[in-house]
Amino acid sequence: MKPTTSSQNSFELLNIILLESNFKRDVEISYTDEEFKSNIDIGIENQLKDSILFVEVSLTYSSGIEDNKEIQAFIKMVGVFKCPNNSDLSTETFGKINAPAILFPFIRENLASVSMKAGISPILLPPVNFVKLSQK
Template structure:
């Protein structure tokens, strides 16, 4: 008797011989900027404009290595006065092994930034506090929804680009 089904897949409850794995080999600040153009006393809650971007690229060494970059930007203003602008590019070096090709992109753009986010969030909170403001505590991010939104926009751009072709 064998431990695989007719299709060659492991039977239910049995782990595959080489399961997919994700390793964090390093994480680091690539770029950090904090501008404090004016610090007037703020009597009201400032308006905060937050931006999040995720990118991934293969590392030059190959071997399943990828650099994933999480970019956070925050601009606080009260009326027409800019209180602060903070930008962080926080990256990690990840190694993927035995990940099916169709799942690599989702792993890089969902799971990797999910692992980086708490560290990037802490850096933004500390830099705003050091700039003389209350710490900016960014709410948790749904990277699945962000990925799906980016995927839909890319599909729409591709469709619009091909819409006039016959």
């Protein structure tokens, strides 16, 4: 009997692809100012072709004081998943919740790594509840 790594009834991750990664920072950053705030925006798009689901997750990050964005980042990754023949989980639900939850740690790592290379403390994004995000 040949061992298998995936079930006929589960989604299979085929690939994770970094589509875009941009990072910009000012020379001086006002971390100590009380007005210094961060903003995070997450976008999710799905496309189904045959039995392959492409889930694109984008992150826009900015921080600074009011309109002066001292740190800016944009990261876009796509996960490529093979859809099962039959599953208790719909492709729509998987694409809005499960797939982004699989991709998000890779986005978090990308931002933390590039921010360290930029000479600042690593930007550690908080975990995201994709169930709540999908309900918005």
